[in-house]
Amino acid sequence: MTEESTETAPRSGYRYYVLAMLIVVYTFNFVDRQILGILKDSIQVELKLTDTQVGLMGGIAFAALYSTLGIPIAWLADRYSRTSIMTAALTLWSGFTAACGLATGFWSLFALRMGVGVGEAGGVAPAYSLISDYFPPRQRARALAAFSFGIPLGMGLGILAGGLIAARVDWRWAFGAVGLAGLIIAPLFKLTVRDPRRGAFDGVAGAPPVKAASFATVARLVTRKASFWLLAFGAASSSVCGYGVAFWLPTFFQRSLGLTLTQTAWYYSAITFVGGIAGIWLGGSLADRFGGKTKSAYAVVPAVCFAIALPFFFLSLNAPSLALAFPLFLVPTALNLAWLGPVITAVQHLAPAHMRATASAMFLLINNLVGIALGTYYFGWASDLLKPMFGQESIRYAIYSGGAFYLVAAALLLLGSRSLKKDWVD
Numbered sequence: 001m002t003e004e005s006t007e008t009a010p011r012s013g014y015r016y017y018v019l020a021m022l023i024v025v026y027t028f029n030f031v032d033r034q035i036l037g038i039l040k041d042s043i044q045v046e047l048k049l050t051d052t053q054v055g056l057m058g059g060i061a062f063a064a065l066y067s068t069l070g071i072p073i074a075w076l077a078d079r080y081s082r083t084s085i086m087t088a089a090l091t092l093w094s095g096f097t098a099a100c101g102l103a104t105g106f107w108s109l110f111a112l113r114m115g116v117g118v119g120e121a122g123g124v125a126p127a128y129s130l131i132s133d134y135f136p137p138r139q140r141a142r143a144l145a146a147f148s149f150g151i152p153l154g155m156g157l158g159i160l161a162g163g164l165i166a167a168r169v170d171w172r173w174a175f176g177a178v179g180l181a182g183l184i185i186a187p188l189f190k191l192t193v194r195d196p197r198r199g200a201f202d203g204v205a206g207a208p209p210v211k212a213a214s215f216a217t218v219a220r221l222v223t224r225k226a227s228f229w230l231l232a233f234g235a236a237s238s239s240v241c242g243y244g245v246a247f248w249l250p251t252f253f254q255r256s257l258g259l260t261l262t263q264t265a266w267y268y269s270a271i272t273f274v275g276g277i278a279g280i281w282l283g284g285s286l287a288d289r290f291g292g293k294t295k296s297a298y299a300v301v302p303a304v305c306f307a308i309a310l311p312f313f314f315l316s317l318n319a320p321s322l323a324l325a326f327p328l329f330l331v332p333t334a335l336n337l338a339w340l341g342p343v344i345t346a347v348q349h350l351a352p353a354h355m356r357a358t359a360s361a362m363f364l365l366i367n368n369l370v371g372i373a374l375g376t377y378y379f380g381w382a383s384d385l386l387k388p389m390f391g392q393e394s395i396r397y398a399i400y401s402g403g404a405f406y407l408v409a410a411a412l413l414l415l416g417s418r419s420l421k422k423d424w425v426d
Helices: 012-047 051-060 060-077 082-102 106-120 125-134 137-147 150-168 171-192 215-223 226-255 260-291 299-317 322-337 340-348 353-402 404-417
Strands: none
Touching: 012 051, 012 082, 012 106, 012 137, 012 150, 012 171, 012 226, 012 260, 051 060, 051 226, 051 353, 060 082, 060 106, 060 125, 060 150, 060 215, 060 353, 082 106, 082 125, 082 171, 125 215, 125 340, 125 353, 137 150, 137 260, 137 340, 150 171, 150 226, 150 322, 171 226, 171 299, 215 226, 215 299, 215 353, 226 260, 226 340, 226 404, 260 299, 260 322, 299 322, 299 340, 299 353, 299 404, 340 353, 340 404, 353 404
């Protein structure tokens, strides 16, 4: 049963309520995904783990099933109730997050983080599809950008709540608290968010819904488009640095700058909140403004942002004081997330409405397998590799090396901008 509303265009006030609820769910998605970043030093001490092992838990343990299960779950979301799928996903990942507080060693925590990934596999692609059916094309980039506020909100809240709870009690209670909060939200989401008719703002007014396409049909359509591959690997390249740095910066603040866990929680959560929200909204606004004139803007805007971010990335890591470092960190934090609204909107328009969830999941498969799995692991591996030369400063030099991924991302997105007009589906 699809449980779709018969409304052709959801009322304006209600659609913003739905968007707010989706942001809340996405916030918990990132709280539970990123909380390991602020807790990992405490976990390392108790469970005697290396940086490489922690990188594996934050990377491949989460990303393997999160990315691959996203495809079949999105296939279901193109056919059945997207809100039911998201409710089940939220319940599952929140439960596994709470259970992480019971881990006794590397393998038990690794397995529980895989469980978090299983749950979160159903939390994003269905949401992209819902937003595209609640907002018309002219507002879609801003709506998807607003949804992406869940990333800095979730990261910031995970850093702040996780750090403060761990400092006051311990890391086990931090996992339990945020997991329980997600379990409370799940029934409210299910009871108040409806599934709208698919494609209500697309195609011919009054036309009957189109039957969902097979995975093979969607795959043949999008994989033949050069812009799909270039957007996916461009975003993935930026995510290697984005996810990796977000996961390891708390370690940098504590090891290289000497901040306590509580100080790191306040300092880094403020950077994430302010910079992340500003950057996401900037990217979505610029894409909606220039995208009406040329479809290439949806790729050019984030490419330019990555190029500008790179020098600020290095300046922030070498600032002489925390006061000066704060505004410098805001710039790359903002520009690193500016791609979300433009690129996700472009991906939505590489396939018709009845294929969007599956097409989004294919994009997310590439972005997350490369970005989360490689990024989080890479910085931990590089830190261990460089430790004989640089000691406690090894994480600083590991982070330096990741800046090259911004250049790769910018180059791929600029190439992708050349074929977007041809590949676009209105």
